[in-house]
Amino acid sequence: MADDAPPPESPAAHAVPLVDLRETALEVEEVIAALDDDTSGGLTLFIGRVRDHDHGKGVSGLDYSAHPTALAKLREVCESVAGGYDGVRLAAVHRTGRLAIGDAAVVVAASSTHRGLAFEASRALIDRLKAEVPIWKHQVFSDGTDEWVGTP
Structure with missing residues:
Protein backbone atom coordinates (compact mmCIF):
# COMPACT_ATOMS: atom_id res chain seq x y z
CA MET A 1 0.00 0.00 0.00
CA ALA A 2 1.38 3.45 -0.92
CA ASP A 3 2.26 5.81 1.90
CA ASP A 4 1.29 8.84 -0.18
CA ALA A 5 -2.40 7.93 -0.36
CA PRO A 6 -4.62 10.67 1.09
CA PRO A 7 -6.07 9.90 4.50
CA PRO A 8 -9.72 8.90 4.51
CA GLU A 9 -12.12 11.76 5.15
CA SER A 10 -13.01 11.96 8.81
CA PRO A 11 -16.68 11.97 9.82
CA ALA A 12 -16.15 15.46 11.28
CA ALA A 13 -14.77 16.76 7.97
CA HIS A 14 -17.85 15.48 6.17
CA ALA A 15 -20.20 16.90 8.82
CA VAL A 16 -18.43 20.29 8.92
CA PRO A 17 -16.98 21.04 5.47
CA LEU A 18 -16.51 24.80 5.97
CA VAL A 19 -15.30 26.70 9.05
CA ASP A 20 -13.40 29.97 8.74
CA LEU A 21 -12.61 33.40 10.14
CA ARG A 22 -11.70 36.07 7.60
CA GLU A 23 -11.29 39.80 7.08
CA THR A 24 -12.86 39.72 3.63
CA ALA A 25 -16.56 39.94 2.78
CA LEU A 26 -18.54 36.77 3.45
CA GLU A 27 -20.12 34.98 0.51
CA VAL A 28 -23.45 33.31 1.24
CA GLU A 29 -23.14 31.23 -1.94
CA GLU A 30 -19.88 29.70 -0.63
CA VAL A 31 -21.61 28.55 2.55
CA ILE A 32 -24.54 27.07 0.64
CA ALA A 33 -22.21 25.31 -1.82
CA ALA A 34 -20.24 23.76 1.06
CA LEU A 35 -23.42 21.98 2.16
CA ASP A 36 -24.61 20.97 -1.30
CA ASP A 37 -25.62 17.33 -0.93
CA ASP A 38 -28.30 15.38 -2.77
CA THR A 39 -29.36 13.69 0.48
CA SER A 40 -30.36 16.91 2.21
CA GLY A 41 -33.99 17.93 2.04
CA GLY A 42 -33.56 21.11 4.04
CA LEU A 43 -30.92 23.80 4.40
CA THR A 44 -31.23 26.64 6.88
CA LEU A 45 -29.17 29.79 6.67
CA PHE A 46 -28.57 32.49 9.27
CA ILE A 47 -26.82 35.72 8.36
CA GLY A 48 -25.85 38.04 11.20
CA ARG A 49 -25.55 41.60 9.88
CA VAL A 50 -24.24 44.85 11.33
CA ARG A 51 -27.25 46.94 12.31
CA ASP A 52 -27.38 50.72 12.61
CA HIS A 53 -28.46 50.79 16.27
CA ARG A 89 -23.95 19.02 8.12
CA LEU A 90 -22.82 22.49 9.23
CA ALA A 91 -20.87 25.44 7.88
CA ALA A 92 -19.83 28.63 9.68
CA VAL A 93 -17.83 31.69 8.61
CA HIS A 94 -17.25 34.80 10.75
CA ARG A 95 -15.75 38.17 9.80
CA THR A 96 -13.00 39.95 11.64
CA GLY A 97 -11.75 43.48 11.14
CA ARG A 98 -13.74 46.62 10.37
CA LEU A 99 -17.33 46.18 9.21
CA ALA A 100 -19.84 48.73 7.97
CA ILE A 101 -23.57 48.92 8.55
CA GLY A 102 -25.26 46.15 6.54
CA ASP A 103 -22.16 43.95 6.23
CA ALA A 104 -22.54 40.25 7.01
CA ALA A 105 -20.66 39.51 10.23
CA VAL A 106 -21.42 35.79 10.43
CA VAL A 107 -23.00 33.17 8.19
CA VAL A 108 -24.00 29.77 9.56
CA ALA A 109 -25.93 27.05 7.79
CA ALA A 110 -27.18 23.57 8.51
CA SER A 111 -28.40 20.90 6.12
CA SER A 112 -30.25 17.70 6.92
CA THR A 113 -32.59 15.18 5.39
CA HIS A 114 -35.46 17.00 7.12
CA ARG A 115 -36.00 20.68 7.87
CA GLY A 116 -36.65 20.27 11.60
CA LEU A 117 -33.14 19.02 12.35
CA ALA A 118 -31.61 21.70 10.13
CA PHE A 119 -33.48 24.45 12.01
CA GLU A 120 -32.54 23.03 15.42
CA ALA A 121 -28.88 22.55 14.56
CA SER A 122 -28.57 26.00 12.98
CA ARG A 123 -30.02 27.64 16.09
CA ALA A 124 -27.76 25.59 18.38
CA LEU A 125 -24.73 26.49 16.28
CA ILE A 126 -25.24 30.27 16.28
CA ASP A 127 -26.10 30.30 19.98
CA ARG A 128 -23.01 28.29 20.95
CA LEU A 129 -20.79 30.29 18.57
CA LYS A 130 -21.88 33.53 20.25
CA ALA A 131 -21.41 32.07 23.75
CA GLU A 132 -18.16 30.12 23.33
CA VAL A 133 -15.99 31.35 20.47
CA PRO A 134 -13.56 34.11 21.56
CA ILE A 135 -14.58 36.81 19.07
CA TRP A 136 -15.10 40.32 20.40
CA LYS A 137 -17.00 43.25 18.95
CA HIS A 138 -15.88 46.86 19.39
CA GLN A 139 -18.95 48.92 18.62
CA VAL A 140 -18.71 52.63 17.81
CA PHE A 141 -21.83 54.73 18.36
CA SER A 142 -22.80 57.78 16.34
CA ASP A 143 -22.53 59.95 19.49
CA GLY A 144 -18.78 59.17 19.71
CA THR A 145 -19.04 56.63 22.56
CA ASP A 146 -18.08 53.01 22.14
CA GLU A 147 -18.29 49.63 23.86
CA TRP A 148 -16.70 46.20 23.74
CA VAL A 149 -19.10 43.25 23.52
CA GLY A 150 -18.22 39.67 24.37
CA THR A 151 -14.92 40.34 26.11
CA PRO A 152 -13.95 38.17 29.08
Whole structure:
Protein backbone atom coordinates (compact mmCIF):
# COMPACT_ATOMS: atom_id res chain seq x y z
CA MET A 1 0.00 0.00 0.00
CA ALA A 2 1.38 3.45 -0.92
CA ASP A 3 2.26 5.81 1.90
CA ASP A 4 1.29 8.84 -0.18
CA ALA A 5 -2.40 7.93 -0.36
CA PRO A 6 -4.62 10.67 1.09
CA PRO A 7 -6.07 9.90 4.50
CA PRO A 8 -9.72 8.90 4.51
CA GLU A 9 -12.12 11.76 5.15
CA SER A 10 -13.01 11.96 8.81
CA PRO A 11 -16.68 11.97 9.82
CA ALA A 12 -16.15 15.46 11.28
CA ALA A 13 -14.77 16.76 7.97
CA HIS A 14 -17.85 15.48 6.17
CA ALA A 15 -20.20 16.90 8.82
CA VAL A 16 -18.43 20.29 8.92
CA PRO A 17 -16.98 21.04 5.47
CA LEU A 18 -16.51 24.80 5.97
CA VAL A 19 -15.30 26.70 9.05
CA ASP A 20 -13.40 29.97 8.74
CA LEU A 21 -12.61 33.40 10.14
CA ARG A 22 -11.70 36.07 7.60
CA GLU A 23 -11.29 39.80 7.08
CA THR A 24 -12.86 39.72 3.63
CA ALA A 25 -16.56 39.94 2.78
CA LEU A 26 -18.54 36.77 3.45
CA GLU A 27 -20.12 34.98 0.51
CA VAL A 28 -23.45 33.31 1.24
CA GLU A 29 -23.14 31.23 -1.94
CA GLU A 30 -19.88 29.70 -0.63
CA VAL A 31 -21.61 28.55 2.55
CA ILE A 32 -24.54 27.07 0.64
CA ALA A 33 -22.21 25.31 -1.82
CA ALA A 34 -20.24 23.76 1.06
CA LEU A 35 -23.42 21.98 2.16
CA ASP A 36 -24.61 20.97 -1.30
CA ASP A 37 -25.62 17.33 -0.93
CA ASP A 38 -28.30 15.38 -2.77
CA THR A 39 -29.36 13.69 0.48
CA SER A 40 -30.36 16.91 2.21
CA GLY A 41 -33.99 17.93 2.04
CA GLY A 42 -33.56 21.11 4.04
CA LEU A 43 -30.92 23.80 4.40
CA THR A 44 -31.23 26.64 6.88
CA LEU A 45 -29.17 29.79 6.67
CA PHE A 46 -28.57 32.49 9.27
CA ILE A 47 -26.82 35.72 8.36
CA GLY A 48 -25.85 38.04 11.20
CA ARG A 49 -25.55 41.60 9.88
CA VAL A 50 -24.24 44.85 11.33
CA ARG A 51 -27.25 46.94 12.31
CA ASP A 52 -27.38 50.72 12.61
CA HIS A 53 -28.46 50.79 16.27
CA ASP A 54 -27.96 49.11 19.65
CA HIS A 55 -29.07 50.03 23.17
CA GLY A 56 -31.19 52.86 21.72
CA LYS A 57 -28.14 54.53 20.14
CA GLY A 58 -27.06 54.86 16.55
CA VAL A 59 -24.14 52.65 15.49
CA SER A 60 -21.65 53.99 12.97
CA GLY A 61 -19.57 50.83 12.58
CA LEU A 62 -17.69 48.15 14.40
CA ASP A 63 -14.58 46.01 14.51
CA TYR A 64 -14.40 42.30 15.29
CA SER A 65 -11.29 40.88 16.93
CA ALA A 66 -10.58 37.19 17.42
CA HIS A 67 -8.31 35.40 19.86
CA PRO A 68 -5.64 33.26 18.13
CA THR A 69 -7.55 30.15 19.26
CA ALA A 70 -10.88 31.34 17.85
CA LEU A 71 -10.77 29.32 14.63
CA ALA A 72 -9.96 26.09 16.47
CA LYS A 73 -12.74 26.82 18.96
CA LEU A 74 -15.19 27.56 16.15
CA ARG A 75 -14.35 24.21 14.54
CA GLU A 76 -14.74 22.46 17.91
CA VAL A 77 -18.17 24.05 18.43
CA CYS A 78 -19.29 23.12 14.90
CA GLU A 79 -18.16 19.52 15.31
CA SER A 80 -19.80 19.25 18.72
CA VAL A 81 -23.12 20.60 17.44
CA ALA A 82 -22.98 18.36 14.36
CA GLY A 83 -22.37 15.37 16.64
CA GLY A 84 -25.61 16.09 18.46
CA TYR A 85 -27.79 15.91 15.34
CA ASP A 86 -27.72 12.71 13.31
CA GLY A 87 -26.99 13.37 9.65
CA VAL A 88 -26.71 17.16 9.98
CA ARG A 89 -23.95 19.02 8.12
CA LEU A 90 -22.82 22.49 9.23
CA ALA A 91 -20.87 25.44 7.88
CA ALA A 92 -19.83 28.63 9.68
CA VAL A 93 -17.83 31.69 8.61
CA HIS A 94 -17.25 34.80 10.75
CA ARG A 95 -15.75 38.17 9.80
CA THR A 96 -13.00 39.95 11.64
CA GLY A 97 -11.75 43.48 11.14
CA ARG A 98 -13.74 46.62 10.37
CA LEU A 99 -17.33 46.18 9.21
CA ALA A 100 -19.84 48.73 7.97
CA ILE A 101 -23.57 48.92 8.55
CA GLY A 102 -25.26 46.15 6.54
CA ASP A 103 -22.16 43.95 6.23
CA ALA A 104 -22.54 40.25 7.01
CA ALA A 105 -20.66 39.51 10.23
CA VAL A 106 -21.42 35.79 10.43
CA VAL A 107 -23.00 33.17 8.19
CA VAL A 108 -24.00 29.77 9.56
CA ALA A 109 -25.93 27.05 7.79
CA ALA A 110 -27.18 23.57 8.51
CA SER A 111 -28.40 20.90 6.12
CA SER A 112 -30.25 17.70 6.92
CA THR A 113 -32.59 15.18 5.39
CA HIS A 114 -35.46 17.00 7.12
CA ARG A 115 -36.00 20.68 7.87
CA GLY A 116 -36.65 20.27 11.60
CA LEU A 117 -33.14 19.02 12.35
CA ALA A 118 -31.61 21.70 10.13
CA PHE A 119 -33.48 24.45 12.01
CA GLU A 120 -32.54 23.03 15.42
CA ALA A 121 -28.88 22.55 14.56
CA SER A 122 -28.57 26.00 12.98
CA ARG A 123 -30.02 27.64 16.09
CA ALA A 124 -27.76 25.59 18.38
CA LEU A 125 -24.73 26.49 16.28
CA ILE A 126 -25.24 30.27 16.28
CA ASP A 127 -26.10 30.30 19.98
CA ARG A 128 -23.01 28.29 20.95
CA LEU A 129 -20.79 30.29 18.57
CA LYS A 130 -21.88 33.53 20.25
CA ALA A 131 -21.41 32.07 23.75
CA GLU A 132 -18.16 30.12 23.33
CA VAL A 133 -15.99 31.35 20.47
CA PRO A 134 -13.56 34.11 21.56
CA ILE A 135 -14.58 36.81 19.07
CA TRP A 136 -15.10 40.32 20.40
CA LYS A 137 -17.00 43.25 18.95
CA HIS A 138 -15.88 46.86 19.39
CA GLN A 139 -18.95 48.92 18.62
CA VAL A 140 -18.71 52.63 17.81
CA PHE A 141 -21.83 54.73 18.36
CA SER A 142 -22.80 57.78 16.34
CA ASP A 143 -22.53 59.95 19.49
CA GLY A 144 -18.78 59.17 19.71
CA THR A 145 -19.04 56.63 22.56
CA ASP A 146 -18.08 53.01 22.14
CA GLU A 147 -18.29 49.63 23.86
CA TRP A 148 -16.70 46.20 23.74
CA VAL A 149 -19.10 43.25 23.52
CA GLY A 150 -18.22 39.67 24.37
CA THR A 151 -14.92 40.34 26.11
CA PRO A 152 -13.95 38.17 29.08
